[in-house]
Amino acid sequence: MTAGAGRRMADAEREALREGLRALGFDEVRFAAAEAEAGAGLRAWLADGLHGDMAWMERTAEKRASADLVLPGVRSVILLGVNYWRDEWRAKGDEGRPLWARYAQYEDYHDTMKPGLEAAGRVLEEMAGITAADYRYYVDTGPVLERGWAARSGLGFRGKNAMLISKKHGNWLFLASILTRVDIAPDEPLRKKPAADGAEPAGLLCGKCTRCLDACPTNAFPAPGVVDARRCISYQTIENRGIIPRELRAGIGTHVYGCDICLEVCPWNRFAQAGRQLLLAARPDLAGLTLQELLELTPARFAEVFRRTAIKRLKLTGLLRNACVVAGNAGDASHLPALRKLAVHESAVVRAHAVWAVRKIAGAGAAELLGAARVGETDATVLAEHAALT
Numbered sequence: 001m002t003a004g005a006g007r008r009m010a011d012a013e014r015e016a017l018r019e020g021l022r023a024l025g026f027d028e029v030r031f032a033a034a035e036a037e038a039g040a041g042l043r044a045w046l047a048d049g050l051h052g053d054m055a056w057m058e059r060t061a062e063k064r065a066s067a068d069l070v071l072p073g074v075r076s077v078i079l080l081g082v083n084y085w086r087d088e089w090r091a092k093g094d095e096g097r098p099l100w101a102r103y104a105q106y107e108d109y110h111d112t113m114k115p116g117l118e119a120a121g122r123v124l125e126e127m128a129g130i131t132a133a134d135y136r137y138y139v140d141t142g143p144v145l146e147r148g149w150a151a152r153s154g155l156g157f158r159g160k161n162a163m164l165i166s167k168k169h170g171n172w173l174f175l176a177s178i179l180t181r182v183d184i185a186p187d188e189p190l191r192k193k194p195a196a197d198g199a200e201p202a203g204l205l206c207g208k209c210t211r212c213l214d215a216c217p218t219n220a221f222p223a224p225g226v227v228d229a230r231r232c233i234s235y236q237t238i239e240n241r242g243i244i245p246r247e248l249r250a251g252i253g254t255h256v257y258g259c260d261i262c263l264e265v266c267p268w269n270r271f272a273q274a275g276r277q278l279l280l281a282a283r284p285d286l287a288g289l290t291l292q293e294l295l296e297l298t299p300a301r302f303a304e305v306f307r308r309t310a311i312k313r314l315k316l317t318g319l320l321r322n323a324c325v326v327a328g329n330a331g332d333a334s335h336l337p338a339l340r341k342l343a344v345h346e347s348a349v350v351r352a353h354a355v356w357a358v359r360k361i362a363g364a365g366a367a368e369l370l371g372a373a374r375v376g377e378t379d380a381t382v383l384a385e386h387a388a389l390t
């Protein structure tokens, strides 16, 4: 351990650190004490299987519940928020185009925020007299309960929609964290006297509002603040790489990648201002893509359009699958030729959803339109979709 590790920063140093990190492009910089994080909520969520196939959540559960397992001797957590709201979103309609989660309409934030975090680490090293061994940083994917720490630091509160809500930025924050052995006096949480077990119940500043719970089209909230990932459009269109359950497809509507409904309806967004976006690279072109363009994506075009975005991880087959669901819900017969081609795609997952979409659009005429695709089909899942035609 280096000399600065374990030392309590003076208040003036702490505020200089906050300003130094803000200058790097972080819109929020807050501090929390790294005492044991209450992981009871996470464990109950995992025990109920509400995380679907996200096995990595189980693997990292213990570390998420205790920062000391991630960085022995940790004293403080620095919470960093980057506001990704854009004012143009307030004015523009979607003109019937497929919808993308707002956070995805950027180059992958894990990549664009990383240089900011590296620079933040250097600022911390210099100001606190430590080395890189005395801190660890994460953007979203690490074994850190960022929303829980953020709530403790007063950055915001956990809404009934299970998202971190900032009084200043609404629902539109990317969160990153730095665990460090430097002792930094914590900021006040929004509720000055936290719950006895340290776990603040969701909805601290929601009052009687239930808009997010009521607006979810797939009924994914078994309780306020608890999302059943298996029913959530974000999970189904991004994390699930296989078949989307038939009973959820209609609720997906025109959401081709992720879903913001339970964020958009939140009244706390009234106060959100556009972020400085110093650590983000906007991709406004994505919202302009038509459904027809998506249904006709080739591997080369997919690579060209989605290079450097988080969407590339879904791969072409995942996006074609989602586009088929959106096309089925849109019900526009002009998409039938593209869908019939996808009904003989090399991926069984794509074929299954294309068959479903043709059925949704063409109804009784679907069996005839798909006759050629049915011949030679051997995959049981796709055959089940064909069978549902009759």
Ligand code: SF4
Residues within 6 Å of the ligand: 215, 216, 217, 218, 219, 220, 221, 227, 231, 232, 233, 234, 259, 260, 261, 262, 263
């Ligand atoms: Fe429901 Fe969409 Fe929110 Fe998921 S992201 S819980 S589907 S409203």
Ligand code: SF4
Residues within 6 Å of the ligand: 159, 160, 161, 162, 165, 203, 205, 206, 209, 210, 211, 212, 213, 262, 265, 266, 267, 268
């Ligand atoms: Fe809370 Fe209402 Fe926002 Fe949901 S929509 S998080 S209930 S304030």
